[in-house]
Amino acid sequence: MSIPVGDVPVPERVRTLAHGAALTPVWRNNHGGVTFRTDDERYIKHGPRNAESSLADETVRLEWAGRWILVPHVLEAGADDTEEWLVTRAISGESAAAARWLAEPAVAVRAVGEGLRALHDALPVEDCPFDWSVPSRIANAAGRGIRIPDSLREAPPIDRLVVCHADACCPNTLLGDDGRWLAHVDLGLLGTGDRWGDIAVASMSTEWNYGPGWEDALIEAYGVEPDRDRVTYYRDLWNAT
Ligand SMILES: Nc1ncnc2c1ncn2[C@@H]1O[C@H](COP(=O)(O)OP(=O)(O)O)[C@@H](O)[C@H]1O
Ligand SMILES: [Mg+2]
Numbered sequence: 001m002s003i004p005v006g007d008v009p010v011p012e013r014v015r016t017l018a019h020g021a022a023l024t025p026v027w028r029n030n031h032g033g034v035t036f037r038t039d040d041e042r043y044i045k046h047g048p049r050n051a052e053s054s055l056a057d058e059t060v061r062l063e064w065a066g067r068w069i070l071v072p073h074v075l076e077a078g079a080d081d082t083e084e085w086l087v088t089r090a091i092s093g094e095s096a097a098a099a100r101w102l103a104e105p106a107v108a109v110r111a112v113g114e115g116l117r118a119l120h121d122a123l124p125v126e127d128c129p130f131d132w133s134v135p136s137r138i139a140n141a142a143g144r145g146i147r148i149p150d151s152l153r154e155a156p157p158i159d160r161l162v163v164c165h166a167d168a169c170c171p172n173t174l175l176g177d178d179g180r181w182l183a184h185v186d187l188g189l190l191g192t193g194d195r196w197g198d199i200a201v202a203s204m205s206t207e208w209n210y211g212p213g214w215e216d217a218l219i220e221a222y223g224v225e226p227d228r229d230r231v232t233y234y235r236d237l238w239n240a241t
Contacts, residue, residue, distance in 0.1 A: 008028065011046055017076070021038035021039050023037070026043075027095075038090075042087055043072065043088050045087075046083065046086075047084065049081075051144045052140065052144060052189070055084040055085065055188070057188050058188035065184075065187055069122050069183075069184060070183040070184070072089065072090075091185075094175055095170075101179075108175065109218050110221040111175050111180055112173045112218060113218040114180070115184065116165065116202050116222055119184055120162040120164075120195055125161055125192055128192050130163075131193075132164050132190065133193050134197075137241055138152075140241070148241065152233070152236055152237050155194070159194055159227065162192070162195045164191060164193040164198045165186075166188075167187075167188070168198040168199075168201050169209075170208075172184060197237075197238075199231070200230065200233075200234035200235045201235065203218040203231065219231075
């Protein structure tokens with residue numbers, strides 16, 4: 001999970017990318033990256049290079065998914081030996097974890113669940129060049145020196161193959177003023193997989209943002225009956241990777 005930011009120093013690279021615009025830090029992730037909003041309608045995501053997924057990976061996925069759903073439009077992206085950055089055009093929505101929506105969990109949870117379903121319904125599996133299957137996730141983890149417990153090596157049979165968001169935590173859905181989902185952000189790992197990979201994490205993440213008691217409300221908003229075995233498996237896999 002990530003935490004909202006207080007005062008943070010502005011990295012030199014971000015200062016340059018701002019081209020003189022004023023900067024407000026809006027988000028710090030747990031890889032040491034920070035996202036800034038500019039006062040000319042851009043977001044600058046910047047951080048140390050990340051072995052799990054790069055901002056170059058995110059760039060190609062945003063460009064692909066943007067053909068079917070509303071996601072940030074990439075203005076520029078780059079990397080050097082130690083850091084990477086992604087500049088996008090601002091979407092005029094607020095994260096489901098913004099203070100305003102934390103105060104209205106029922107509205108936010110419904111929006112995230114419905115938004116996730118809409119993403120799964122809109123993105124075409126047959127067209128998707130990216131993989132987020134269980135074997136690819138286990139291989140990615142192995143590349144980062146993480147060994148997955150034997151009990152998780154065998155996934156449940158696929159319920160429905162979709163293009164997964166792959167980081168479907170609540171803060172990655174943007175809401176409009178009307179309290180409905182508007183857009184999706186943070187697509188660095190997007191790829192095909194069982195829809196329960198996303199549903200399990202989205203519902204689990206409600207507890208991090210809104211406290212206990214919202215998990216099944218999210219699954220209901222998505223529009224399925226809870227599948228306890230798949231939910232448990234995919235939460236365990238998430239926590240292990
Ligand atoms: N183009 C954009 N328009 C609106 N909000 C954005 C945009 N890009 C990022 N954000 C905001 O910044 C936050 C952090 O961006 P995100 O891509 O999720 O980074 P991280 O990988 O650190 O979670 C998002 O939760 C969202 O609130
Ligand atoms: Mg995010």
